[in-house]
Amino acid sequence: MIRYRAFFHGKTDAGLSRSRRAGKKSGVELAHERFKFIRLFFVLSIAALLVLLTGFIITLGPLNISVADAYSALLARFWPDYFHVETLTSRVVWNIRFPRIVGGIMAGFGLGICGCVMQAVLKNPLASPFTLGITAGAQFGISIAAVIGVSIFGGPYFIIGNAFVCALFCSLFIIALAAIKGATSENLVLAGIAVNYFFTAISQLLKYFASDEQLRLMTNWGMGDLAAFSWANSRLLLAVFVICFPLLLSKSWDLNIMTAGDEAAKSIGVDAEKTRIFIMIVTSLLVATIVCFMGTIAFVGLVAPHMARMVIGGDHRFLIPASGVLGGLVLMSADAVGMNMIAPTIIPTGIMTSIVGVPFFMYLMMKGKRKEFWT
Amino acid sequence: MMIKLQAKDIIFGYDSNPILENVNFEIAPSRLVTIVGPNGSGKSTLIKCIDRIVSPQGGSILIDRKDVTKMSRMDVARYLSYVPQSSVRIFPTNVFDTILMGRRPHIGWLGSDGDEEKVWDVLRLLNIERLAMSNFNELSGGQQQKVLIARALVQEAEVMLLDEPTSNLDIWHQLDVMNIIRDVVKKREITAIMALHDLNLASTYSDRIIMMKRGRIVAAGDPTSVITAENIASVYRVEAAVRNLSDRPMIMPLRQIKG
Ligand SMILES: Nc1ncnc2c1ncn2[C@@H]1O[C@H](COP(=O)(O)OP(=O)(O)OP(=O)(O)O)[C@@H](O)[C@H]1O
Numbered sequence: 001m002i003r004y005r006a007f008f009h010g011k012t013d014a015g016l017s018r019s020r021r022a023g024k025k026s027g028v029e030l031a032h033e034r035f036k037f038i039r040l041f042f043v044l045s046i047a048a049l050l051v052l053l054t055g056f057i058i059t060l061g062p063l064n065i066s067v068a069d070a071y072s073a074l075l076a077r078f079w080p081d082y083f084h085v086e087t088l089t090s091r092v093v094w095n096i097r098f099p100r101i102v103g104g105i106m107a108g109f110g111l112g113i114c115g116c117v118m119q120a121v122l123k124n125p126l127a128s129p130f131t132l133g134i135t136a137g138a139q140f141g142i143s144i145a146a147v148i149g150v151s152i153f154g155g156p157y158f159i160i161g162n163a164f165v166c167a168l169f170c171s172l173f174i175i176a177l178a179a180i181k182g183a184t185s186e187n188l189v190l191a192g193i194a195v196n197y198f199f200t201a202i203s204q205l206l207k208y209f210a211s212d213e214q215l216r217l218m219t220n221w222g223m224g225d226l227a228a229f230s231w232a233n234s235r236l237l238l239a240v241f242v243i244c245f246p247l248l249l250s251k252s253w254d255l256n257i258m259t260a261g262d263e264a265a266k267s268i269g270v271d272a273e274k275t276r277i278f279i280m281i282v283t284s285l286l287v288a289t290i291v292c293f294m295g296t297i298a299f300v301g302l303v304a305p306h307m308a309r310m311v312i313g314g315d316h317r318f319l320i321p322a323s324g325v326l327g328g329l330v331l332m333s334a335d336a337v338g339m340n341m342i343a344p345t346i347i348p349t350g351i352m353t354s355i356v357g358v359p360f361f362m363y364l365m366m367k368g369k370r371k372e373f374w375t
Numbered sequence: 376m377m378i379k380l381q382a383k384d385i386i387f388g389y390d391s392n393p394i395l396e397n398v399n400f401e402i403a404p405s406r407l408v409t410i411v412g413p414n415g416s417g418k419s420t421l422i423k424c425i426d427r428i429v430s431p432q433g434g435s436i437l438i439d440r441k442d443v444t445k446m447s448r449m450d451v452a453r454y455l456s457y458v459p460q461s462s463v464r465i466f467p468t469n470v471f472d473t474i475l476m477g478r479r480p481h482i483g484w485l486g487s488d489g490d491e492e493k494v495w496d497v498l499r500l501l502n503i504e505r506l507a508m509s510n511f512n513e514l515s516g517g518q519q520q521k522v523l524i525a526r527a528l529v530q531e532a533e534v535m536l537l538d539e540p541t542s543n544l545d546i547w548h549q550l551d552v553m554n555i556i557r558d559v560v561k562k563r564e565i566t567a568i569m570a571l572h573d574l575n576l577a578s579t580y581s582d583r584i585i586m587m588k589r590g591r592i593v594a595a596g597d598p599t600s601v602i603t604a605e606n607i608a609s610v611y612r613v614e615a616a617v618r619n620l621s622d623r624p625m626i627m628p629l630r631q632i633k634g
């Protein structure tokens with residue numbers, strides 16, 4: 001009888017709640033507090049790790065730069081009065097090494113959060129921009145834009161716009177497919193592979209007929225890797241991030257609820273279909289922009305959310321930022337290894353992430369047979 | 376708050392296959408109502424129609440004379456909560472976070488201590504506090520059912536819809552859950568509508584029973600008038616003995632009626 005009382009007199013019982021907060025907490029309440037602390041601590045510490053690793057990776061390369069010099073070079077830009085470095089060091093840091101790292105972080109961050117929210121709205125642990133063929137769609141959009149001719153419509157907006165439209169088309173195709181009864185996670189990934197092959201084939205076909213100028217456009221846009229990243233295109237990328245990231249983060253609660261299934265989501269006030277389409281539109285835009293500037297980077301979007309989920313559980317308020325930061329960490333580390341392992345030969349970013357990602361992907365497939373992931 | 380629920384001429388079918396045909400009823404505030412009927416008679420479908428998880432093709436559902444079919448999703452969730460028969464989660468989520476989701480119609484992005492306090496209160500009420508940090512997928516069917524009921528309770532809606540909330544529970548927990556729901560109905564003056572297969576449980580706890588067959592209501596009223604040998608014979612095709620036990624009819628199924 002005692003346990004009922006606390007509940008039914010909800011408001012008048014504030015006193016009771018307060019005394020509990022002030023004094024004796026049960027073991028499980030303490031465990032919950034600890035869990036909340038670890039969750040926050042994890043997000044903050046991987047963010048810190050990102051900063052530390054940036055400094056470390058800058059030191060890697062033919063020119064010797066110490067960690068202290070690396071940070072000084074970065075900070076000297078903003079506070080030239082307090083930090084001093086040699087001009088050469090500053091040039092190498094700002095023109096060669098740091099842009100590539102920033103590119104890696106941005107691409108990894110974007111792909112990480114895209115994978116995270118896609119997995120939630122499709123309730124599919126194998127979902128990611130690459131495995132569902134959305135990057136291939138964007139890639140295809142670039143090829144088409146190149147063939148139609150950028151000069152007619154002017155500039156990067158047309159290419160990115162086209163990549164976005166094609167990526168969106170793929171996303172809607174996936175949503176439609178997922179709505180069909182009995183379509184399993186594996187089915188969707190198979191469809192993604194089919195889409196991948198199809199668009200790659202068409203892109204190749206277009207190359208075959210393309211003029212030199214069109215070919216140059218195609219390779220400049222989307223076929224590159226992190227080497228293609230420059231400060232000039234960071235602005236547009238940053239703008240897209242600044243729009244998309246808050247939009248996705250604001251949907252955290254709805255995403256939490258969507259993983260419980262559409263019916264449950266509706267009964268708690270979340271319009272499942274609308275949310276799914278909204279999320280897929282936003283991710284399509286992000287993915288298209290990333291593919292335009294850095295090309296197809298496989299598996300980061302798949303791996304990062306699972307890593308985050310293992311540690312901090314399913315709350316997207318934390319999961320989205322954590323997936324992003326982990327995506328950035330994974331990509332910048334993989335790229336640093338690729339750059340320096342057998343220097344001066346550079347292993348392209350996409351190859352490195354696939355080497356890390358494919359075994360992981362296989363592992364998920366195997367685990368999925370038992371219908372549980374990380375449980 | 377006192378609330379009255381009305382269903383008027385609800386018509387529903389999956390792909391033009393009629394399931395519900397002109398369902399009408401009215402429920403006074405602060406009542407516990409059960410829907411009984413054979414498998415496939417449309418109990419779950421009716422509950423989903425009321426919560427607009429599926430959209431009825433005709434008719435209307437009124438709460439306090441406001442039409443549910445014209446409300447936004449979030450408003451529907453403020454008036455109605457729903458406990459599904461079961462639920463699978465692909466990604467691991469702990470029990471606490473699962474229940475906290477029920478607060479969605481009331482909270483901002485940050486959430487608050489008050490909301491968490493409400494989750495703890497419900498956890499204690501249902502006696503599952505010690506499961507708070509367990510993974511929902513690793514609970515037994517009955518424990519999961521209690522968690523889903525808890526999620527609906529923190530939603531603090533005026534009308535609670537429950538689809539066979541006791542199907543996975545042992546007899547002790549069946550009584551526990553039914554008692555809790557009855558008490559919530561009385562103290563918060565809300566309405567609970569639940570689909571139930573156990574006729575004796577329905578008879579013991581209901582203020583009113585709605586009996587369905589093939590998408591139609593064939594009998595509705597207090598337990599004594601609905602749980603009769605004749606109704607059970609015609610709706611379930613089972614010959615049953617009905618006895619009164621402290622003013623409530625109790626049934627003992629005897630044999631199937633063949634042909
Ligand atoms: N998603 C669906 N698509 C098509 N038909 C459905 C669907 N869900 C239910 N039905 C059909 O609607 C009818 C009513 O089903 P409903 O689930 O409402 O029955 P019920 O009374 O809840 O049965 P039970 O006691 O077995 O839970 C059944 O004939 C069923 O085949």
Ligand SMILES: [Mg+2]
Nearest residue numbers: 418419538570
């Ligand atoms: Mg049912």
